[in-house]
Amino acid sequence: MRLPLRLGLFYGAIFIGTGASSPYLPVWFAHHGLSGARIGLILSLPMIARAFTAPLLAVWADSFRLRRTALVVMAAGVTALYALMALPLGFAGWAVVWFAASSMYSTLSPLADVITLKRAAQDGFNFGATRAIGSAAFIVGNLAVGWLITKGSPEIVLVWMVAAVALTALCARLLLPADPVHDEGHVAGLPERMAGVGELLRDPAFLTATLSAGLIQSAHAFYYGFSTLAWKQQGIPESLTGVLWATGVVVEIVFMWRLEPWRRRLGPRRLLVLGAAAAIVRWTAYAFAPPLWLVFPLQGLHALSYAATFLASLELAQRLSSPRNASAAQAVNSALSGGLISGLATIASGWLFDRYGAEGYLLMSAMSVAGLIGALRLYGIPRLD
Numbered sequence: 001m002r003l004p005l006r007l008g009l010f011y012g013a014i015f016i017g018t019g020a021s022s023p024y025l026p027v028w029f030a031h032h033g034l035s036g037a038r039i040g041l042i043l044s045l046p047m048i049a050r051a052f053t054a055p056l057l058a059v060w061a062d063s064f065r066l067r068r069t070a071l072v073v074m075a076a077g078v079t080a081l082y083a084l085m086a087l088p089l090g091f092a093g094w095a096v097v098w099f100a101a102s103s104m105y106s107t108l109s110p111l112a113d114v115i116t117l118k119r120a121a122q123d124g125f126n127f128g129a130t131r132a133i134g135s136a137a138f139i140v141g142n143l144a145v146g147w148l149i150t151k152g153s154p155e156i157v158l159v160w161m162v163a164a165v166a167l168t169a170l171c172a173r174l175l176l177p178a179d180p181v182h183d184e185g186h187v188a189g190l191p192e193r194m195a196g197v198g199e200l201l202r203d204p205a206f207l208t209a210t211l212s213a214g215l216i217q218s219a220h221a222f223y224y225g226f227s228t229l230a231w232k233q234q235g236i237p238e239s240l241t242g243v244l245w246a247t248g249v250v251v252e253i254v255f256m257w258r259l260e261p262w263r264r265r266l267g268p269r270r271l272l273v274l275g276a277a278a279a280i281v282r283w284t285a286y287a288f289a290p291p292l293w294l295v296f297p298l299q300g301l302h303a304l305s306y307a308a309t310f311l312a313s314l315e316l317a318q319r320l321s322s323p324r325n326a327s328a329a330q331a332v333n334s335a336l337s338g339g340l341i342s343g344l345a346t347i348a349s350g351w352l353f354d355r356y357g358a359e360g361y362l363l364m365s366a367m368s369v370a371g372l373i374g375a376l377r378l379y380g381i382p383r384l385d
Helices: 003-031 036-061 067-084 090-123 127-151 156-175 190-201 204-218 221-233 238-258 260-266 268-286 292-300 302-319 323-337 340-380
Strands: none
Touching: 003 036, 003 090, 003 127, 003 156, 003 221, 003 238, 036 067, 036 090, 036 221, 036 323, 036 340, 067 090, 067 156, 090 127, 090 156, 090 302, 090 323, 127 156, 127 238, 127 260, 190 323, 204 268, 204 302, 204 323, 204 340, 221 238, 221 268, 221 340, 238 260, 238 292, 238 302, 260 268, 268 292, 268 302, 268 340, 292 302, 302 323
């Protein structure tokens, strides 16, 4: 099996689980009696902590000889933690278990990105097409679990998540290449690994790029946490929720699979600006509960608000890092995109949803404006010319 396909199938294993957890874990929590504010708090705690946990996990991952080893270990650990959530742990217990599981699970993709970006540059294959396999798997999980919920119980969400992450652990061992962490073959000591992280955190160009992308990506917080519940309030059936989410991911796949030459010509800075502009339009429109016929084309903006921003952030992090801190760069980038900023936005989203419903999207519009300002500042950084 060719390497791009093997890497794509690994992304598929990750995202077939995320396709269930992202839209439907709030439904599972609500089924167990948690309020919107408590759901928002549980979802946000690991996001907030990712500013610290993601770099630490990346440093730990680089302590192994092979890059895939850490992914095998973390996926196996998440499998056990997801299974624990089936116990009647209550709010506090679920918060602790979800914190540990989400911290590790959210680090799998950026560590896989390090492997795939390097191999794509070496072997000349399309990173976007490989990564799009994961997005396609997200749709499968999304539609399948949405359909299963309408036929049965929300408990299927957790069952699907456990099975998916167990598959991820298996795929990490069987599909990922045996790439060394360091080309020289040695295992870097802790001081050397921590020094690489410090270089990133002292680099204003890196921080501007990651914070700007993080604001735009984190502006999806209300959508990820509460779009399913908001659409339900507006009379959109749960059977269509999966279709709406899938619509956004389909255009994301087309963007990553077919528009690679255009993306390269455009460059990461312009992509980031486009992503911010699309996010402003999208979230502002959602705040005013648009009719179903308009929601579908608005979901098409996911290609820019998410996919363009995501690809721009990966390339910016790669350009502004060195080989010795590449793992940390992608982990920090991911931690800001789906971490601290997103966690705070998710907490605010839970509070806003309980009080204002869909109007909570206006905070996401404001975050996108801030991200746009930061993206425009990147034009003054010579290293990106």
